[in-house]
Amino acid sequence: MKVLSIILKIVETGIVCIWGVIVGILFPVCIMAFGAEIVPSDIAARTDIMIVWLCVAFIGYVLPAAFVLGKHYRLAAAFSVAGLIGVFVLDGMFDALYAHVENSSGPDNLYLPLIFATLLDIFILAVEERANIAKLFADSKAKKEEKAPSILADGDDK
Numbered sequence: 001m002k003v004l005s006i007i008l009k010i011v012e013t014g015i016v017c018i019w020g021v022i023v024g025i026l027f028p029v030c031i032m033a034f035g036a037e038i039v040p041s042d043i044a045a046r047t048d049i050m051i052v053w054l055c056v057a058f059i060g061y062v063l064p065a066a067f068v069l070g071k072h073y074r075l076a077a078a079f080s081v082a083g084l085i086g087v088f089v090l091d092g093m094f095d096a097l098y099a100h101v102e103n104s105s106g107p108d109n110l111y112l113p114l115i116f117a118t119l120l121d122i123f124i125l126a127v128e129e130r131a132n133i134a135k136l137f138a139d140s141k142a143k144k145e146e147k148a149p150s151i152l153a154d155g156d157d158k
Contacts, residue, residue, distance in 0.1 A: 001127060001130070004127055005124070005127050005128060008120060008123060008124045008127065009068060009069070009124065011120060012064075012065055012068055012117065012120055012121070012124065013065060013069075015061070015113065015116065015117045015120065016061045016062065016064075016065040016117070019061065019110075019113045019114070019117070020057055020060075020061025020062055020065065020117070021057075021061070021062070023057075023110045023111070024053065024054070024056070024057025024058075024060075024061055024110075024111065024114075025054060025057050025058070025062075027053075027107075027110060028050040028051075028053045028054045028057075029054070031043065031044060031050055032044075032047055032050050042097065043097065043106075046097060048093075049090070049093050049094065049097065052086065052089065052090050052093060053090055053111060055086065056083055056086035056087055056089075056090050056111065056114070057083075057111070059079055059082055059083045059086060060079070060080060060082070060083015060084065060086060060087065060114045060117065060118070061083065061114065061117060063076075063079045063083075064076040064077070064079045064080040064083070064117070064121050067079065068121065068124060071128075073121075073124060073125040073128045073129060074125060074129075076121050076124070076125070077118075077121045077122050077124075077125045080114075080117060080118040080121035080122070081118060081122075083114055083117075083118065084114060084115060084118040087111055087112065087114045087115065090111055091106075091108065091111070091112070094106030094107065094108070
């Protein structure tokens with residue numbers, strides 16, 4: 001399981017480096033800096049979408065990766081899920097922007113890989129916390145099998 005954990009952390013780092021930093025942070029910064037030279041003017045004019053995209057990339061990619069490397073797996077999974085919610089908000093914003101454009105819904109392939117990063121963070125949490133999860137199930141099973149108190153029995157009878 002240690003090897004699996006290391007492999008998952010390497011994949012997480014690769015996803016963060018490629019999709020989180022390059023696509024999630026550098027693309028919106030370049031779009032805001034250079035504007036209509038790179039993308040159509042309707043997208044360049046919407047700095048609110050670019051700011052949301054930057055925040056989603058930081059909250060959904062960079063912070064979870066830092067927490068995974070710092071061995072704070074629960075925080076990483078929580079921030080990754082928060083980033084996933086931000087991705088759905090961002091997707092809705094781009095869908096509204098591209099509502100009148102045929103055959104396009106925006107740059108979905110640039111920010112939607114966060115779904116896989118979120119699943120990966122949850123899987124890393126499950127692998128790293130497997131002992132605690134097993135203990136939780138064992139405690140639940142022991143509690144389920146313990147004798148229920150009876151209202152008909154005396155307190156002296158055993």
